[in-house]
Each structure stands twice: as structure tokens, then as C-alpha cells.
Amino acid sequence: SSQERRGGRYQLEIKIPETYPFNPPKVRFITKIWHPNISSVTGAICLDILKDQWAAAMTLRTVLLSLQALLAAAEPDDPQDAVVANQYKQNPEMFKQTARLWSHVYGGAAVSSPDYTRKIDKLCAMGFDKNAVIAALSSKSWDVETATELLLSN
Numbered sequence: 001s002s003q004e005r006r007g008g009r010y011q012l013e014i015k016i017p018e019t020y021p022f023n024p025p026k027v028r029f030i031t032k033i034w035h036p037n038i039s040s041v042t043g044a045i046c047l048d049i050l051k052d053q054w055a056a057a058m059t060l061r062t063v064l065l066s067l068q069a070l071l072a073a074a075e076p077d078d079p080q081d082a083v084v085a086n087q088y089k090q091n092p093e094m095f096k097q098t099a100r101l102w103s104h105v106y107g108g109a110a111v112s113s114p115d116y117t118r119k120i121d122k123l124c125a126m127g128f129d130k131n132a133v134i135a136a137l138s139s140k141s142w143d144v145e146t147a148t149e150l151l152l153s154n
Contacts, residue, residue, distance in 0.1 A: 005033070005071060005099060008107025012067075013043075014060070024054035027063060032131075034095075034102040034138060036076045036085035041135075045070075046080035083139045091141070098138050105134060119144055123151065 010033060015026040027050055029043035037046040049058060049066050079085030088095045097113045104112035119142060123133040128151050136147040 005103045005107060005109065007109035007111065008103035010107055014063075016060075021056045021058070024050050024058075025060065025063060026050075027067070032102060032106040034084055034099040035071065036074045036079045036081060036088045037070055039080050040084055040102075040138070041081075044080055046075075046078060087138075087141070094141060098142070102134070102138070116142060119147075123148065 009031070011030040013026075013028050013030050017023050017025065027045055027047075029038055029045065032040065032043070034040055038044070045067070047066060047070055049055075049063065074085075074088060076085040076088045084095070087098065097116060100109070100111055101113050101116045103109040116137070119137055120130065120133050122144065123137070124130050126148075128136075132151060132154070133147070136150045137144070140146040140150060
């Protein structure tokens with residue numbers, strides 16, 4: 001739900017093709033976000049109206065309202081990011097905490113998780129890049145050991 005992202009601010013890139021309104025705009029998140037239907041790496045969005053369900057009668061307002069609805073109710077069975085979708089389905093509480101942390105770090109929201117923040121600080125103190133640490137911990141279920149292995153293998 002959008003509860004995890006409350007208070008966060010997200011920047012989108014919207015590219016309108018010359019063939020608009022007959023083809024959909026290209027939309028992606030510039031701000032990093034932890035959501036099953038949005039790539040945690042590229043910001044690409046899995047939303048049917050931005051692909052095969054586009055209709056010329058649709059407007060940018062339609063797109064933004066659809067994005068708002070997607071943020072409020074994820075579609076984990078049609079994921080853009082399989083790792084995030086798997087966490088969403090297998091461990092909803094961890095998903096909420098992770099989404100909250102990403103919203104805090106990247107979207108400027110006030111709420112975060114002290115336990116997750118400690119783990120981030122621990123790996124950053126070892127000299128790893130903060131964004132790489134957050135991505136590794138998030139994708140490895142916040143297990144410091146497996147996240148460290150992932151960071152060392154890259």
C-alpha cells in the first residue's frame with residue numbers, strides 16, 4: 001500500500017513521443033522506489049496503459065492517476081522487479097519495512113527502520129557505497145552476511 005511511501009516525494013521522467021496521443025508517453029521513476037511493479041534499478045514501470053492497453057483518448061492525467069493507484073495497490077503477479085515481488089508475497093512485513101526505508105532514504109519520508117539503518121551503517125563503515133549496500137540488503141532479505149557476499153562479488 002502507499003502507507004509505506006507516505007511523506008516521500010518521487011520524481012518521474014515523462015517523455016512524450018511525437019506520435020502522442022496515438023502512442024503512450026514513456027514514464028519512469030527517477031527517484032528510487034521499492035515496489036513490485038517498478039524496477040528498483042532503472043525505475044521502469046510495469047503498467048498496462050503504458051504498453052498494450054493505451055488508448056488515444058487517455059491523457060497524462062490518466063497516466064498519473066493510474067500510477068497513483070498502482071502505488072496504492074501493487075500487482076505482484078505482474079512484476080517489473082521479481083526480487084521485490086517475491087519479498088512482497090513471501091514476507092509482507094519485510095516488504096513494508098524495506099519500502100519504508102527506501103521512501104526515507106530516496107524519497108525524503110520521515111519514517112524509517114532503525115534496525116535496517118544499523119545494518120546499512122555497518123556495511124557502509126566497511127567502505128561499500130551506500131546505494132549498493134541498500135540494494136544488496138534489500139534483495140538479500142536484510143541478511144548482512146549474504147549482502148556482504150553479494151557486494152564483494154561485484
